[in-house]
Amino acid sequence: MKILDVLQKLWETSGIAQIAAQFSSDGVLQLIMIALACVLLYLGIVKKFEPLLLVGIAFGMLLTNLPLSGVFTPEYWNTAGDIDYAEVLRHGGLLDILYIGVKTGLYPSLIFLGVGAMTDFGPMIANPKSMLMGAGAQFGISFALVMAIPFFAPEVAASIAIIGGADGPTAIWLTKTLAPHMLAPIAIAAYSYMALIPLIQPPIMKLMTTKKERGIKMEQLRPVSKTEKIVFPIMVTIVTCLVLPSVAPLLGCLMLGNLLKECGVTDRLSDTAQNNLMNIVTIFLSVSVGATARYDTFLKTDTLLIIVLGLTAFCFATFGGLLVGKIMCKLSGGKINPLIGSAGVSAVPMAARVSQSVGQKANPSNFLLMHAMGPNVAGVIGSAVAAGFLLAVFGG
Amino acid sequence: MVIMSTLINAIVCMAVVFAVLIVLMLFISVMSKLMKKEEAPAPAAASAAPAQAPMAARGSCGEVKLFDVPDKTAAQLMAITADKLGKPLNTLRFVSIKEVK
Structure with missing residues (x-):
């Protein structure tokens, strides 16, 4: 008799019983989310779509949708008032505690520290005009903002628009403040489109340029001195943070990481920022962002709309960068290959690689990679500036 | 009305991005010119020891x-x-x- 009681108790406390009991309502939604998490795991592991992030996001999604797991409690975070962090630390699940780093904006900033330590700003310093293409590629953000406003509140529309910046940490950083309840679909859309750059961009690039333009060979970039590389991050921090103080955590960390790399006296710190710290934060960030994708908040028509608007933002970002590239090509008398404009959508260095591969298809002796890195890193700065602007305007 | 104000925000957003990046672009241009001026005497010094170049x-x-x-x-x-x-x-x-x- 006792064995039966134990078995019954075990059954009642199991997730299977929970799903079975609520199958007609929430149970089926939970199963859909578990299946979706498995699909994302497949895309990350087998298809290698941004695996470093997608695997963590998908696993977080899987954990949070398993009934009674208690790893994440949305009720702590979706409150109108201040968040009780003491309560989160006392009674929150594992992912609640990790999520504090997202909510406070710690993880995106630390990711930017690592990105800065890994990025060479040399191509941009050697050809500063390429920054205009990075600016032009932020057109996707503005376009998506206008497109999203009939469907969403202004704060949510601004968070969706930043997907056009093709910068995951920036999207998370802005969304956690403006529309925390939309964090999961926006982060997943942003990272998915970044992974799909090699599929999304080439058709637009071919549509907007002629074969002759794509085959333009650019002059080799001048060498950049060490002093220039050291002064640059300091100067960018001062200029951007004076104009948009709200962007200081993101751009400050990006430039600090780059300064650690370039100054030559902090190699150990640069190494940590690029590798160990970056890897640790990537795990925490991806799993905790995935945890916000619960069945009750994720499976809505809004999510589909976000995915469509995100794709629109991305396409128009590519269009904007290419448009400025074409204008600069004309003004320079055909010395600038307009394809490097598409790299202005951030997503370092994937977008630059796409410019290189499309350019090389048109002219096998063409090497655009280093030229495309200029607009590419300018795009990172540009999208952070756009995020700072949106935060200043819609952040209340 | 909301669409109109959003449109204005979108235009200003682009303008701010362009303005910040243009300012940075100008800073970089000025900085590289200053660096070039400082490094200008270097070739003269290099020409004083021409025998070293082929060795490298x-x-x-x-x-x-x-x-x-x-x-x-x-x-x-x-x-x-x-x-x-x-x-x-x-x-x-x-x-x-x-x-x-």
Whole structure:
């Protein structure tokens, strides 16, 4: 008799019983989310779509949708008032505690520290005009903002628009403040489109340029001195943070990481920022962002709309960068290959690689990679500036 | 009304991005000009010792074309090849290194 009681108790406390009991309502939604998490795991592991992030996001999604797991409690975070962090630390699940780093904006900033330590700003310093293409590629953000406003509140529309910046940490950083309840679909859309750059961009690039333009060979970039590389991050921090103080955590960390790399006296710190710290934060960030994708908040028509608007933002970002590239090509008398404009959508260095591969298809002796890195890193700065602007305007 | 104000915000957003990046662009241009001025005497000093340049070039193995291969990896590959062949690196000529995908 006792064995039966134990078995019954075990059954009642199991997730299977929970799903079975609520199958007609929430149970089926939970199963859909578990299946979706498995699909994302497949895309990350087998298809290698941004695996470093997608695997963590998908696993977080899987954990949070398993009934009674208690790893994440949305009720702590979706409150109108201040968040009780003491309560989160006392009674929150594992992912609640990790999520504090997202909510406070710690993880995106630390990711930017690592990105800065890994990025060479040399191509941009050697050809500063390429920054205009990075600016032009932020057109996707503005376009998506206008497109999203009939469907969403202004704060949510601004968070969706930043997907056009093709910068995951920036999207998370802005969304956690403006529309925390939309964090999961926006982060997943942003990272998915970044992974799909090699599929999304080439058709637009071919549509907007002629074969002759794509085959333009650019002059080799001048060498950049060490002093220039050291002064640059300091100067960018001062200029951007004076104009948009709200962007200081993101751009400050990006430039600090780059300064650690370039100054030559902090190699150990640069190494940590690029590798160990970056890897640790990537795990925490991806799993905790995935945890916000619960069945009750994720499976809505809004999510589909976000995915469509995100794709629109991305396409128009590519269009904007290419448009400025074409204008600069004309003004320079055909010395600038307009394809490097598409790299202005951030997503370092994937977008630059796409410019290189499309350019090389048109002219096998063409090497655009280093030229495309200029607009590419300018795009990172540009999208952070756009995020700072949106935060200043819609952040209340 | 909301659409109109959003449209204005979108335009201002683009303007701010362009303005900040143009300011940075101008700063970089000024900075590189100042650096060039400072480094200008360097060639004169270099010409005073012309015998040193060929010495540096003699160890070179020519230009290597890299296709999707970082410099560091290329250097490692060349060093490993030279080591396996048992020949000094500067006696080998690498034409190109390409990543097979």
